[in-house]
Structures are given as C-alpha cells and as structure tokens.
Amino acid sequence: MGDRGKLVTRWQTSLRKGTDFDSWGQVVEAVEEYQMLERQLNKEMNAKPPVFSESQKKTLQQIMACLNLRAETLQSPSATDELSLEELKKLDKALQDLLSSSPSEFPVDLPAGALRTRSPKxxxxxxxxxxxDEEDEEEDxxxxxxxxxxxxxxxxxxxxxxxxxxxxxxxxxxxxxxxxxxxxxxxxxxxxxxxxxxxxxxxxxxxxxxxxxxxxxxxxxxxxxxxxxxxxxxxxxxxxxxxxxxxxx
Missing domain, CATH: 2.60.40.150 (C2 domain)
Known part of the structure; x- marks a missing residue:
C-alpha cells in the first residue's frame, strides 16, 4: 500500500502540473505532461508482479484514455471527440480512488470507443x-x-x-x-x-x-x-x- 500510495501521489502531482499548463494556455507543455503521465500509468499497469488489481487496471485504462483524448483535443481542436480541461481535472479523484477499498464511479463520461483510441501512431x-543497418534509400x-x-x-x-x-x-x-x-x-x-x-x-x-x-x-x-x-x-x-x-x- 505504501508503494501504491507513492505512485498515486506522484501521478496526482503530474496531473496537476499538466492541468496548470493547460489552464495557462501552454499547449505543448501540457501535452508533454499528459503523454508522460500516460506512459507512467501504462508501465505500472503492466508491472510484474502486479501492483494493481484487475478492476484498478480498468480505472487506469480509463484515465489513460482521458489523458490521450485531452492531448488530442489540444493538438487538433477540430477533433470529433473532445475532453474539456474541467473534465480532466476530475481524474484527480479517480487516482485517489485507486487507494480506496470502495471506489466511486469513474467521474468522466468517455465517448464510445475512447478506450480503443491511442496516441498518434x-x-x-x-x-x-x-x-x-539496412537503410532504405528509396525516394518515393x-x-x-x-x-x-x-x-x-x-x-x-x-x-x-x-x-x-x-x-x-x-x-x-x-x-x-x-x-x-x-x-x-x-x-x-x-x-x-x-x-x-x-x-x-x-x-x-x-x-x-x-x-x-x-x-x-x-x-x-x-x-x-x-x-x-x-x-x-x-x-x-x-x-x-x-x-x-x-x-x-
């Protein structure tokens, strides 16, 4: 529980740093912070031995989808699926719930298919x-x-x-x-x-x-x-x- 608590605290700090950049209009910095946090979550979700339960891993996947969606919203304002800054700030509670024995419902309504959406390929x-090295020198x-x-x-x-x-x-x-x-x-x-x-x-x-x-x-x-x-x-x-x-x- 101690290690898990440290992870959650670190993630909450990173999230707040990203949302601060976001609210100040520092788009590049916000996207970098969101992408970095997404990578950290993904690493711990696949850690062996596992740190989180299967239900908690589902929450991590939802949080990652939100981070990815917000980053895409900032990079492509005309994107079909969008996530507002205020919605993203709700992830702080979702992260805290990873330490709870009776977590509440996930606070953000994700668009259909968002969990299958990844960062730009x-x-x-x-x-x-x-x-x-086998360099392909073709110039198409x-x-x-x-x-x-x-x-x-x-x-x-x-x-x-x-x-x-x-x-x-x-x-x-x-x-x-x-x-x-x-x-x-x-x-x-x-x-x-x-x-x-x-x-x-x-x-x-x-x-x-x-x-x-x-x-x-x-x-x-x-x-x-x-x-x-x-x-x-x-x-x-x-x-x-x-x-x-x-x-x-």
Missing amino acids: MNLDIDIEGEE AMPQLQSKSQNIKPTGTLLPRIAHEPGTTGLSIHLEKIGLKDSTSYLDPFITVSVKDMAGVDVMKSQDTPVATKREDQYVIYKSNVELQKPLEKLPKDIGSLPTLKGKS
Missing part, C-alpha cells in the same frame, strides 16, 4: 550499435506538405552519434513517420524527442527532427535518426523516450 525503430514521389512559412525548413537539432566506448552499447531511435487524422493541416511539423526518468526529469538534452516536408496519406514522413547521447549502460533503469509532435496547425 508513430513508427519507431530502436537501433542497437553494432548491428547491421510523395506529396509535399503545405507550408505558409515561406519555405522555411529548420534543420532541427539532431546530434551526431557518440563515440563508442569499449564495453558499452549505443542507442539510436529511427523516426519513420507519424499518423495523424489531419496531416495536411500541420505547418512545419517536427518531432521533439526527450528522454525522461519516471519523475519527469530530463536524462539528456532533447533533440528536434528537421521539419517534415513530405506526407503519404495520413502520415507525415520524417525518416530521421535520433542518436541518444549516453550509452545504454549509463542510463537509469526507469526511463522513457517521449516523442512529441510540434508545429502550427
């Missing part, structure tokens, strides 16, 4: 240093993304692969593409990749991909490699990689 490949004739920024194409802030140290393992993340319902409405979209510990603290400097210039159906194409700046052996055990879509819509 992102194609991520983890490359372990030392394995053979894909439509160009619309841009109203006078063809400005920031080159991003991607860093080079770190020098290999004997006995260590280098890591890189390959960002192939991201799926969005309204990909053509995003102007100068790029992805920021952050690596954070379970408390939300950056483990290393975040990196931005170059602005995407191509799309294919609902996908925005990146084909970028993000080289993590620390070897695997020097990273904390409880970390997560957080890709965040940014740009104007």
